[in-house]
Amino acid sequence: MxxxxxxxxxxxxxxxxxxxxxxxxxxxxxxxxxxxxRVIASTKQGVMKQIRQEADAEFAAHARSDLPAALEAxxxxxxxxxxxxxxxxxxxxxxxxxxxxxxxxxxHERVFREQLTILGESx
Numbered sequence: 335m336x337x338x339x340x341x342x343x344x345x346x347x348x349x350x351x352x353x354x355x356x357x358x359x360x361x362x363x364x365x366x367x368x369x370x371x372r373v374i375a376s377t378k379q380g381v382m383k384q385i386r387q388e389a390d391a392e393f394a395a396h397a398r399s400d401l402p403a404a405l406e407a408x409x410x411x412x413x414x415x416x417x418x419x420x421x422x423x424x425x426x427x428x429x430x431x432x433x434x435x436x437x438x439x440x441x442h443e444r445v446f447r448e449q450l451t452i453l454g455e456s457x
Contacts, residue, residue, distance in 0.1 A: 347389035
C-alpha cells in the first residue's frame with residue numbers, strides 16, 4: 335500500500351534540489367575498481383552542498399521503495415482512467431443514439447398532429 339502522506343512528509347522535509355550524484359572517491363582494491371558516491375544538492379542560490387540531514391537520509395533510504403510503489407500506483411490509475419474513458423465514449427454514443435431517436439419521435443409526433451388537424455378539419 336502506498337502511504338502518500340508519509341512519502342509527502344519525507345519529500346517536504348528533504349533538502350530542496352535538484353540533487354546530483356558525484357564521485358567522491360575512487361579505489362582499486364584487489365584488482366577491483368570501485369567508486370564511492372556522494373549526493374549533493376544544488377540550492378536556489380546555486381551553491382552545491384553535501385546532503386547530511388537525517389531527513390535527507392530518510393528520503394534517500396525510502397526512495398528505492400517509494401518510487402516503484404508510486405509508479406505502480408500511477409500505472410494502475412492510468413489503466414482505470416483508460417477504462418473510464420472507454421465507458422464515457424460508450425455512454426456518449428448511447429446518448430447520441432437516444433437523442434436521435436427522441437428527435438425522430440418528435441418529428442413523427444408533429445406529422446401525426448398535423449394529420450389529426452387535417453382530419454379534424456375535413457369532418
